[in-house]
Amino acid sequence: MINLKRKMKTMDLKAKILIIFFVMILIRIGTVVPIPFVSKDYLQTAFAGFGSSFFSTLLGGSTSTMSLFALSISPYITASIVVQMMTVVIPKLEQMQKDGKTGQDRYRKIITATGILFSFVQAFLMAWGLGSRGLLDPYNIWTVIAATAIWTIGASLLIYIGEMLDNFQLGSGISMILFCNIVSQIPTDIAKLYEMFIAPSGIAFKILNAVLILLVFMVSVVATVVLLTASKNIPIRMSGKIAGNSPVQDMPIPLVTCSIMPYIFASTLFSIPSILAMFIPRLNNGIAGKIVASLSSTNWFYINHPVRNLGVVLFIALTVFFTLFYIDFSFNPVEIAENLKKQGAFVPGIRPGAPTAEYLSKVIRRVAMYGNAFVVTLILALTAICNITGIGSLSLSGTSLIIAVSVVNDMYSRIKAEMKANARAKKSVYGGVLVKKGAKA
């Protein structure tokens, strides 16, 4: 296993990209592998509304087909949220995070094990709860056991694939699976937009609407790229010996400091009530029904239902909470300040040690809050456009667009870095002389 991981890391870049591409195709095929005793008639009626939700987009529409990958990567996301929350109450987990590579490996194993456990529980609840309502045909103990086993194996396989993709060091494997699920639904979205805005209008409006749709898409991608690549540079003065010719270097703090995790977590938590309402129809009535409706982003920004907009306020609060939580979890200003002190480096105008740690903590939090405000504004603006125009949910609206763009950008920068490293290695092999193709000796 260790050998395989090492081989994956040192593999040729082209081979890595090709393998990722074929794995994505395999994941999509797994999403449509049918299970014999799942009733197709039930699927068509029960999941009619669910297909357009954010959660369904994240799962790549697999829940609507109840295939091998019906649960997709959702148990792993839930496990990540739960385990990371547990670090607050279980100090041993927090210690594990700080214990270097060995500790972090153990921590990841705990998330994986919890993810598999959640897969089993979720698969069993689905087979037992929805099976009795007509999902399983025939509904008996054997079909419940078989469905639970198949869905647990499917979800565990995806978790394993996600972890294997991590070894290529071209980005997070789990994010790649989410990306694959999101983008595979784009042609369906294009067809939906065509049916709504282009097909029914005259030729002039056809062109105008097509241009407008393209413009909104491009502006959203540009805005996301701008946000994801922006950073605040903290000047660090190094001692002359270490820094060589340049005594001042920059420490970049990304504007979107916590990457996409707070938005995945917040959107996933918001989807849970709607999923529960599918199992317990009573939740769609009375006050519970109003709460469920206000937590679904497809119901926001309607003037006729102002109460449902409370969900927007809660969504903003939750992203702020997860951003602050994630900063505490992933940045340790005391450790950064200590490392700077050891290297003989300091922030100009700030004393080394505790004052530097305090300064870094303040700056990182402030930058993260600005970043969060920009990203949430973008997500809500896209949601508002989709809802007000009557489109509803699209695979590339709001959070899913941020996920897709972030995965591509991350992979692109890693590919660029690896290509540079390979060129440097080649240069050193040829004794500092790069040999161009066709060059005369």
Next chain:
Amino acid sequence: MKNFSKLGIVFQKRDEIIKLTAITAACIVGLGTILYMADTGAAAVFSLLFT
């Protein structure tokens, strides 16, 4: 890199943003189409096999 704001936030240069946007949009739409074709193709094969 270009420093635009009073907050000290540094944004990428315009050329880099345009390049990244083009790559991102091409990847999203191109890969999306290929994966959708794999998806629907496999679904068609499975429905032929199991009906």
